Amino acid sequence: MVSKKKTQGRQKIEIKKIENKNSSQVTFSKRRTGLFKKACELSVLCDVEVATIVFSNNNKAFCFGHPSIENVLHRYLHNSSSSSLLSFSSSSISRVSDASVLEEFNREYMEAVKELEEKKKALNMEDFQHSSQPWWEYINVDFGMELEELVHMKIALEELRKKVLAKVKDRQDHELMIMANNNTNSDGFMATAQLPLNSTM
Structure with a gap:
């Protein structure tokens, strides 16, 4: 009888501050990218406006927003009654935002939207082919x-x-x-x- 090798299985990563500076920078870059991707997926799947801002230890801001970081913040500030938030203008966001990161994730967002629309059309066509309803009933x-x-x-x-x-x-x-x-x-x-x-x- 062959005995199976016992493994510890999936280990839970302890959440604590990373003391090593290089490891901290690498983790920040990876986790920030993952966070922006999750925000992009949320905006596509739920058709919502999203703004995500992350500040590094060097006080550098990385931003992602749909349809744009400025539009989402304007909407948030307009609906907020806090006077402290009103001093946080979109011009300051424009100065600290990383344009290359924002452009990259907005590009990924548009590609995701296009892919989602193609899948919707394919599903609608499949429903149409298996339905007795006329095709014009599917046009909303x-x-x-x-x-x-x-x-x-x-x-x-x-x-x-x-x-x-x-x-x-x-x-x-x-x-x-x-x-x-x-x-x-x-x-x-x-x-x-x-x-x-x-x-x-």
Whole structure:
């Protein structure tokens, strides 16, 4: 009988201050990136506005925000009644924010949004293929559509209507032609059947 090697399993990391300066900087960089990614995921999954600000030991600020750090802070300060918060202006955030980090995570956010929209379209198409409802029931014009998108949809639907009407007319003309040919053949057969036969007697 082979005995299994016993392991300690997953160990819980003790949360305490990292005394080594180099290790602290590495951990700060990794954890900060992970924090920003989580904030990005939250904004995509829940369709919410997010602002995250982290200050290093050197008093350097790293920021991530959607749609932008300034927009979220303006909204927060506008809804806050604290006078101390009002002195924390967006201009100070602009000075301390790391533009390269913000740009990178905003780029990742836009890619995540695009991927999410593609997955939504794929799911909607799958639902449509397995549903007896007409396709236009899946178009929700009351949510998430800008005026420009509605105008483009209106133009597209008008063009679709023209094509459908033209197709219906072609089908109707084709059916009428077939019916006319059938009637002609039927009348010709009946006329031939009524002709007197020549007697050879």
